[in-house]
Amino acid sequence: TVIQWFPGHMAKALRLVKEKLNLVDIVLELVDARLPESSRNPQLEQLLETKPHIMVLTKKDMADPNVTARWLRYYESKGIPAVAVDSQHGQLSAIEKKINVVLKDKLALRESKGIIQQRVKVMCIGIPNVGKSTLLNHLVNKNVAITGNRPGVTKAQQWLKAGKLMSLLDTPGILWPKFEDQEIGKRLALTGAIKDSLYAKDDIALYGLEHFKQTNPKALQEKYKLTDEQMQLSNVDLLLELTKKMGFKEDYDRASERIIFDIRQSKLGRYTLEIPQLGGE
Ligand code: G4P
Numbered sequence: 297t298v299i300q301w302f303p304g305h306m307a308k309a310l311r312l313v314k315e316k317l318n319l320v321d322i323v324l325e326l327v328d329a330r331l332p333e334s335s336r337n338p339q340l341e342q343l344l345e346t347k348p349h350i351m352v353l354t355k356k357d358m359a360d361p362n363v364t365a366r367w368l369r370y371y372e373s374k375g376i377p378a379v380a381v382d383s384q385h386g387q388l389s390a391i392e393k394k395i396n397v398v399l400k401d402k403l404a405l406r407e408s409k410g411i412i413q414q415r416v417k418v419m420c421i422g423i424p425n426v427g428k429s430t431l432l433n434h435l436v437n438k439n440v441a442i443t444g445n446r447p448g449v450t451k452a453q454q455w456l457k458a459g460k461l462m463s464l465l466d467t468p469g470i471l472w473p474k475f476e477d478q479e480i481g482k483r484l485a486l487t488g489a490i491k492d493s494l495y496a497k498d499d500i501a502l503y504g505l506e507h508f509k510q511t512n513p514k515a516l517q518e519k520y521k522l523t524d525e526q527m528q529l530s531n532v533d534l535l536l537e538l539t540k541k542m543g544f545k546e547d548y549d550r551a552s553e554r555i556i557f558d559i560r561q562s563k564l565g566r567y568t569l570e571i572p573q574l575g576g577e
Contacts, residue, residue, distance in 0.1 A: 391462075
């Protein structure tokens with residue numbers, strides 16, 4: 297799902313999320329493990345100040361596991377409980393475990409009052425494509441048609457049982473990504489979180505090439521069968537070379553598209569586009 301965000305949409309999305317926040321005990325804030333900070337909504341942290349929340353790093357199967365471990369430590373050190381998941385697989389117990397820790401006092405209180413049957417009310421929030429529907433479906437363990445999954449579409453709220461502990465709001469909260477910063481924009485575009493047309497394809501491809509040169513040159517070299525000399529080329533020259541190699545003559549856009557596709561599909565292996573800022577770990 298790629299949504300075009302206009303100021304009116306943003307205001308409405310924020311209002312919907314605010315309304316729903318009142319209904320739940322805890323919020324799962326979904327971010328992409330490959331770019332956790334860049335894939336957070338710029339206003340959500342503020343919005344969640346008074347609500348318990350857990351940071352859920354999705355797509356951990358696509359991210360560099362060492363960096364993911366660092367991100368988890370980073371958030372925990374900032375007092376934000378965090379867990380990494382692969383939304384396409386059962387992640388129920390990992391999330392339940394975190395909820396039990398975060399809501400320990402509340403759950404103990406409920407138990408002391410004899411209301412152990414009451415489920416914890418949970419909602420998922422995140423930018424488009426972060427994996428909200430996928431996670432929701434796997435938590436409730438059946439394929440529920442998650443409709444109304446856009447700002448502007450309203451319908452009756454439903455609660456879905458997940459495991460023994462949770463009741464999940466069936467409509468995840470959707471908020472916009474951080475568009476402001478060019479660097480962040482490129483990360484979002486490379487992973488497919490924002491519309492391709494917002495950025496020039498070659499810029500995104502060049503950004504991707506640079507990232508792999510810096511972090512995993514071997515994967516780049518092997519994927520495109522590059523010689524050591526070719527690996528020394530500037531990013532632009534490398535893109536020109538790859539365009540020829542791919543048989544696209546001078547169609548750099550097509551080659552850029554292919555490179556972006558390969559990176560998105562993890563054809564160059566797992567990767568994380570940003571590491572936690574020093575000091576927080
Ligand atoms: P959203 O509701 O937040 O908008 O995201 P959604 O669940 O639709 O997921 C967006 C894409 O990300 C989907 O792929 C989905 O399969 C994939 N995805 C979600 N969570 C994970 C994860 O933990 N690991 C991996 N590897 N992929 C994940 P798609 O290509 O858009 O659709 P499809 O190919 O699955 O049909």
